[in-house]
Amino acid sequence: MSEPAARLDSEQLGAYFALIEVSSLLQYAVDEHLRADGDLSYVQFQILARLVDAPDGRLRMTDLADGVVYSRSGLTYQAGLLDKRGLITRAPSPDDERSVMVTVTDAGRELVAHVLPGHVERVHELLFAPMTGTDLATLGAVLGRVRDHMRAVPPRSAKPRASRKRAG
Amino acid sequence: MSEPAARLDSEQLGAYFALIEVSSLLQYAVDEHLRADGDLSYVQFQILARLVDAPDGRLRMTDLADGVVYSRSGLTYQAGLLDKRGLITRAPSPDDERSVMVTVTDAGRELVAHVLPGHVERVHELLFAPMTGTDLATLGAVLGRVRDHMRAVPPRSAKPRASRKRAG
DNA sequence: TATTGTTATACTCTATAACTATA
DNA sequence: TATAGTTATAGAGTATAACAATA
Numbered sequence: 258m259s260e261p262a263a264r265l266d267s268e269q270l271g272a273y274f275a276l277i278e279v280s281s282l283l284q285y286a287v288d289e290h291l292r293a294d295g296d297l298s299y300v301q302f303q304i305l306a307r308l309v310d311a312p313d314g315r316l317r318m319t320d321l322a323d324g325v326v327y328s329r330s331g332l333t334y335q336a337g338l339l340d341k342r343g344l345i346t347r348a349p350s351p352d353d354e355r356s357v358m359v360t361v362t363d364a365g366r367e368l369v370a371h372v373l374p375g376h377v378e379r380v381h382e383l384l385f386a387p388m389t390g391t392d393l394a395t396l397g398a399v400l401g402r403v404r405d406h407m408r409a410v411p412p413r414s415a416k417p418r419a420s421r422k423r424a425g
Numbered sequence: 426m427s428e429p430a431a432r433l434d435s436e437q438l439g440a441y442f443a444l445i446e447v448s449s450l451l452q453y454a455v456d457e458h459l460r461a462d463g464d465l466s467y468v469q470f471q472i473l474a475r476l477v478d479a480p481d482g483r484l485r486m487t488d489l490a491d492g493v494v495y496s497r498s499g500l501t502y503q504a505g506l507l508d509k510r511g512l513i514t515r516a517p518s519p520d521d522e523r524s525v526m527v528t529v530t531d532a533g534r535e536l537v538a539h540v541l542p543g544h545v546e547r548v549h550e551l552l553f554a555p556m557t558g559t560d561l562a563t564l565g566a567v568l569g570r571v572r573d574h575m576r577a578v579p580p581r582s583a584k585p586r587a588s589r590k591r592a593g
Numbered sequence: 594t595a596t597t598g599t600t601a602t603a604c605t606c607t608a609t610a611a612c613t614a615t616a
Numbered sequence: 617t618a619t620a621g622t623t624a625t626a627g628a629g630t631a632t633a634a635c636a637a638t639a
Contacts, residue, residue, distance in 0.1 A: 263542075263545050263546040263549035263550065264545065264549075265545050265548060265549060265553070268561060268562070268565055269548075269549075269553055269561060271565050271569065272561060272564050272565035273548055275565060275569045275571075275572050276444075276447070276448055276451075276552070276564075276568055277448065277451075277452070278572050279444070279448075279568050279571050279572050279575065280445065280448035281448075282576075283444075283445075283575070284445070285495075286575075298628085300629085317597085318597070319596090319597065319598085327453075327630070327631080328630065328631055328632085329597080329598065329599085330599075330600080330630075330631070330633095331629075331631075332598090333598065333599055333600085334628095334629075334630080335629085337599095350597095353596090353597080354597095354637080354638055354639085355596065355598070355638045355639070356596095356597060356598080356638095357597075357598065374431075377431055377432065377433050378431040380433060380437075380441055381431035381432075381433060381437075382578070383571075383575050383578065384444070384571060385433070385437055386574065387570050387571055387573075388567060388570075392567045393437065393440060394436070395560070395564075395567070396440050396444075396563075396564065396567055396568075397439050397440035397443060399556060399560045399563070399564055400440060400443035400444055400447050400564075401440075401443045402555050402556075403443075403447050403551075403552060403556070404443050404447050404450070405555075406554065406555040407447065407450045407451070407454075407551050408450075410550070410551065466605085466606085468606090485620085486620070487619090487620065487621085494607090495607070495608080496607065496608055496609085497620080497621065497622085498607080498608070498609080498610095498622075498623080498624095499607050501621065501622055501623085502607080518620095521615080521616075521620080522614080522616085522620095523614070523615045523616070523619065523620040523621075524615095524619095524620060524621085525621065525622095
């Protein structure tokens with residue numbers, strides 16, 4: 258509580274702005290490609306990609322919500338769109354009847370496979386092309402540590418609710 | 426054209442995911458604070474911050490659009506909100522009657538000043554707390570280089586239009 | 594009672610296209 | 617003709633609250 262007023266020196270400010278700008282530009286480029294090449298928003302792609310990565314291509318709604326989308330209703334909305342397009346299926350979980358298991362369909366896997374090369378190409382071209390091997394190693398290490406820290410730090414306005422992220 | 430199919434090794438994938446995750450978490454945290462503490466979206470804060478930083482607190486709409494918002498109409502919308510709240514004023518430019526000069530008001534400066542400490546505090550706490558001085562230097566250097574590269578690289582679907590960013 | 598998920602609803606934001614006005 | 621900006625409009629996405637069902 259009440260630390261001695263944080264400051265950001267100009268080096269920190271520069272790094273902060275660069276981070277925001279780089280990730281914004283990257284996400285715009287990647288989002289644009291996903292929409293043009295697969296009619297997918299970035300959120301939808303992330304959902305599909307997580308499912309493709311999961312064992313048996315299945316995850317519970319709650320597992321998906323943790324880490325991709327901000328509210329449960331938002332995920333329901335996105336899942337509804339993907340379901341309508343036949344890219345996923347939803348069914349009550351046998352283990353826990355409250356839960357819904359989401360599964361990627363073959364069509365979903367094919368769409369991810371179709372879209373992935375161009376996605377990767379853009380990330381490579383924009384993000385990694387101007388990096389050396391040392392740059393990459395450091396960046397990965399530092400950002401990985403920061404991510405773990407962010408995940409560990411309790412949210413300022415600590416809410417008791419689980420799987421929260423943007424609750425206002 | 427047609428390079429030999431870009432790939433991302435697992436180190437690159439890890440760095441890419443970490444970057445997206447870190448910037449997302451950071452922006453959520455910061456956005457949440459700005460809304461709670463100043464009823465500002467991140468975009469609105471960026472507009473005000475850029476104006477506060479500008480000579481005489483003034484910029485043309487076009488200058489603001491380059492680097493903050495994606496479409497001219499989007500900026501008009503946001504500027505309308507800020508104008509309505511008395512945080513900026515808009516007036517035709519004397520130099521070029523087509524242009525609109527946007528100026529931060531005192532109220533706008535005060536709001537930025539009010540909100541800035543908490544903003545900085547969160548950035549510090551989330552992003553810089555787990556970094557060493559070397560980390561920071563490297564991160565800033567690498568991300569700065571990447572940003573310049575991104576700004577220089579011609580957009581894939583090169584559009585002739587100026588000040589574009591997300592044109593569909 | 595707590596958790597999982599959906600629905601209804603309202604709102605914010607963004608983009609497109611058409612338009613005005615100045616260079 | 618090209619540039620600067622606004623407006624009308626439509627659509628995507630998100631959050632909140634109320635709800636049903638299961639644990």
